[in-house]
């Protein structure tokens with residue numbers, strides 16, 4: 001059975017809103033203000049950790065809260081206007097989000113993309129359309145003619161109206177995005193997939209606000225307060241180590257909190273969080289204020305990894321050249337959404353996507369460790385994970401759950417088997433596996449020069465003939481015959497696109513994964529899956545409340 005290729009409902013709703021309102025584009029330029037914060041991230045952390053007293057001071061004693069809020073308001077206002085929670089600020093924040101997502105979209109990398117077959121069925125029932133909304137990728141194509149599309153749209157809108165979707169909520173959210181979108185949207189070029197991706201990649205206002213407030217407060221901390229305790233644990237191979245690469249502070253907090261809350265011996269767990277410049281202060285501040293119990297955490301900035309440069313890393317080289325082409329050939333003719341931006345920094349995809357590719361450099365990032373559990377930031381941990389360190393990988397490098405069982409995620413779905421380099425080296429029926437919760441044996445990795453294998457394939461894919469987007473296809477090639485299948489209950493997938501996962505399967509899972517576009521922090525999240533995630537957020541937290549983040 002082929003998966004449907006239709007206009008996702010988000011796009012339909014957004015288009016409907018656009019058609020109805022015919023709203024004008026109001027370009028706002030809050031992006032610069034947002035980005036300038038990144039400049040301050042070169043302050044080096046010193047010793048000392050945050051004391052209980054500091055924490056109280058930052059979070060505020062009850063009698064101080066009002067006072068502090070006033071001060072904070074002044075400070076925030078002075079420093080960074082988009083934090084204000086009025087309408088204008090909301091629009092500005094949204095625009096900043098759009099700016100960010102433009103940069104992502106211009107990148108050749110998509111976090112959740114897959115190779116699509118040429119001949120997919122265009123008809124869809126409602127479940128399929130929801131799936132397609134969840135799984136849509138930039139390389140999916142539009143229906144062939146406008147009339148076909150109009151028909152498909154009409155049918156889907158009719159279905160959407162009497163089914164589970166709250167179109168209004170989605171349209172409201174997406175209207176602002178759509179309004180500021182330029183020709184590409186109106187030219188109807190790949191907009192269906194584009195819009196659902198935009199929704200998926202845009203950081204919502206609340207999280208943006210949270211990140212900015214935390215950033216401000218981080219840089220107001222005296223340098224000696226910025227250090228995390230227990231740094232002696234970071235390289236101790238007897239502890240349980242996690243790699244978490246994220247630019248979303250709320251998502252990262254859920255991963256860490258859920259892991260610790262369900263750990264039998266929290267003091268034995270160590271989190272290695274890597275983020276980007278933009279979120280470095282916020283991530284530090286969050287975990288200084290909310291330390292993960294007795295566990296250990298530290299935060300690094302991917303831009304500080306000097307060894308990760310374009311002379312070493314093929315994907316960076318490819319990105320930089322693509323970014324340059326974009327800059328020189330498209331800047332004056334804003335044909336694409338990405339070209340409308342005037343901020344070169346936003347167009348440099350390195351900031352946003354290198355975090356994705358960092359998974360191919362684990363021994364370089366953690367030279368002293370022999371095993372590490374890689375976690376995506378769109379997961380929730382529901383059980384003690386230490387059993388994973390006992391699993392015998394049988395000399396393999398990667399422990400992962402396979403995905404070809406109930407559906408059809410085999411190699412030919414992700415890779416171009418018309419290309420001899422693929423056809424001659426791989427089995428099209430080989431079972432795919434999932435990123436999101438992977439045990440990596442770093443000793444075997446080094447022995448087998450996994451990073452070298454990855455570089456080889458990434459170099460061969462310069463013209464994108466082997467695969468289109470993402471890290472899974474190169475991962476499948478790199479870890480071919482080096483992947484040990486883990487029991488499926490360790491990692492249950494699809495909460496970001498599949499509306500029909502068995503409840504018992506979710507409840508039994510050690511880790512649930514919101515892969516797909518319907519992330520739990522977005523309004524388009526599937527409501528029935530959201531509680532598994534929101535459970536690990538303290539909505540009474542001063543910062544969370546202050547940014548109007550609510551269930």
Ligand SMILES: *[C@@H]1O[C@H](CO)[C@@H](O)[C@H](O)[C@H]1NC(C)=O
Nearest residue numbers: 045046047048223224227231
């Ligand atoms: C930080 O701690 C180390 C040892 O724990 C000490 O030698 C060093 O002087 C400290 N640095 C500062 C700035 O206090």
Ligand SMILES: *[C@@H]1O[C@H](CO)[C@@H](O)[C@H](O)[C@H]1NC(C)=O
Nearest residue numbers: 306307308309310311312313
């Ligand atoms: C680039 O990375 C390589 C190895 O990863 C390193 O030897 C080199 O010094 C780096 N170049 C710069 C300019 O940092």
Ligand SMILES: *[C@@H]1O[C@H](CO)[C@@H](O)[C@H](O)[C@H]1NC(C)=O
Nearest residue numbers: 416417418419420464465466
């Ligand atoms: C697949 O590979 C073949 C051979 O290199 C190439 O001609 C074809 O364009 C590729 N398909 C896609 C969709 O890139």
Ligand SMILES: *[C@@H]1O[C@H](CO)[C@@H](O)[C@H](O)[C@H]1NC(C)=O
Nearest residue numbers: 257261290291535536537538
């Ligand atoms: C972690 O989650 C629990 C349960 O929801 C919550 O009570 C706690 O405040 C959270 N901890 C942090 C540090 O956010």
